[in-house]
Amino acid sequence: xxxxxxxxxxxxxQYSSYWTFIANCVFNGFLSYTATMLNIVTIYxxxxxxxLPETSKTLLLSLAVSDVGVGLLIEPFYxxxxxxxLQQSPSGCSTNKVFExxxxxxxxxxxxxxxxxxxxxxxxxHFHLRYQELVTQKRAVAVVISIWxxxxxxxxxxxxxxxxxxxxxxxxxxxxxxxxxxxVYIRIYLTVRRHKNQIQVQQVQNAAPNGEIANFASxxxxxxxxxxxYLVFLVCYLPIFICFTAIAIYGQSVALNIFxxxxxxxxxxxxxxxxxxxxxxxxxxxxAIMNILRKMSWLRDRAAH
Numbered sequence: 241x242x243x244x245x246x247x248x249x250x251x252x253x254q255y256s257s258y259w260t261f262i263a264n265c266v267f268n269g270f271l272s273y274t275a276t277m278l279n280i281v282t283i284y285x286x287x288x289x290x291x292l293p294e295t296s297k298t299l300l301l302s303l304a305v306s307d308v309g310v311g312l313l314i315e316p317f318y319x320x321x322x323x324x325x326l327q328q329s330p331s332g333c334s335t336n337k338v339f340e341x342x343x344x345x346x347x348x349x350x351x352x353x354x355x356x357x358x359x360x361x362x363x364x365x366h367f368h369l370r371y372q373e374l375v376t377q378k379r380a381v382a383v384v385i386s387i388w389x390x391x392x393x394x395x396x397x398x399x400x401x402x403x404x405x406x407x408x409x410x411x412x413x414x415x416x417x418x419x420x421x422x423x424v425y426i427r428i429y430l431t432v433r434r435h436k437n438q439i440q441v442q443q444v445q446n447a448a449p450n451g452e453i454a455n456f457a458s459x460x461x462x463x464x465x466x467x468x469x470y471l472v473f474l475v476c477y478l479p480i481f482i483c484f485t486a487i488a489i490y491g492q493s494v495a496l497n498i499f500x501x502x503x504x505x506x507x508x509x510x511x512x513x514x515x516x517x518x519x520x521x522x523x524x525x526x527x528a529i530m531n532i533l534r535k536m537s538w539l540r541d542r543a544a545h
Contacts, residue, residue: 261326264501268319268508275311275511279304282515285528292524295380299360300518300525302384303353303469307511309346315508317342322501337398344395344410347477347507352387354473355417362424365431404491407484414481421470428467468517476510479503 283304286297317339360380364371394413398406480503486496518525 258326260498260501261322264505265319265322265326267505268315268322271505271508271512272311272315272319275307275315275508277311278512278515279307279311281529281532282518282525283308285518285525285532288532289524289528294377295375296357296360298377298380298384299353299357302387303350303357303514306346306349306353307514309342310350310508310511313342314339314346318504318508341395341398343504344398345391348391348394348410348413349387350511351414351417351473351477352390354470355421356383356387358421358424358428358467358470362428362431365428404487407487411481411485414477418474425467425470468521469514472513472517473510476506476513480507 283301286292286300286304289297292300321336321339360375363375367374394410397409401409479499483496483500483503490496518529
């Protein structure tokens with residue numbers, strides 16, 4: 241049988257070059273460490289940040305946990321598949337299926353975590369006076385549980401659906417999520433612009449309380465921070481989305497199987513970048529992480545002496 245007609249369980253091993261495997265093994269080894277360590281520190285920092293609302297903590301913790309899963313489970317598993325490809329001994333169908341289930345589980349949880357955080361920031365800006373009434377801790381927990389149940393269901397579909405059909409379901413879900421998040425950020429931009437104009441008018445008339453201005457400025461910064469998370473997520477996930485869409489429509493090809501390892505590595509990069517964005521754009525989390533690093537440095541210096 242022609243190579244192009246072989247089972248999809250043979251993945252990309254026979255179509256990628258030696259340097260492709262080496263490069264991806266090195267990158268993923270580094271990303272496994274950074275995704276795991278940075279997100280564990282971020283989880284600890286989020287839990288220690290008392291000024292962060294409990295609802296925001298819940299959503300951010302869910303996203304960070306999914307990113308830890310990428311570093312602890314997906315990355316090592318992926319490296320093992322790359323090593324087998326390097327040795328020209330493709331993994332069996334069941335091994336690849338387990339890998340794809342784990343990938344879909346954590347990547348879907350991460351994806352919808354970003355979507356949910358975006359919606360949460362929109363609600364905080366658009367209904368800032370009623371936000372605490374609308375977004376309660378119980379509802380936030382229910383949303384997080386729903387995200388993980390949805391992720392588990394979508395990943396388990398791999399067990400009974402044909403590969404092309406499963407890829408099509410994932411593509412449809414991704415399109416819905418991307419469109420929803422894009423619309424949310426358009427609304428956030430319009431809301432920020434409208435409120436900014438209103439506050440400027442009130443400031444001129446000395447009618448805006450300082451507390452309200454400071455509170456809204458904080459919400460704007462938070463929304464901008466989550467926008468960077470979404471933007472990085474989009475850049476990292478778009479290539480693999482295009483790849484899977486092409487596979488679902490046209491089937492596997494040499495070009496797609498060469499492109500696939502790099503697009504998978506780019507997805508893994510997202511889990512290392514998210515905590516960096518938290519630290520960069522979210523002041524409360526940044527301060528908590530800096531305190532943790534100072535304590536670690538102090539303990540290391542004390543142990544050395």
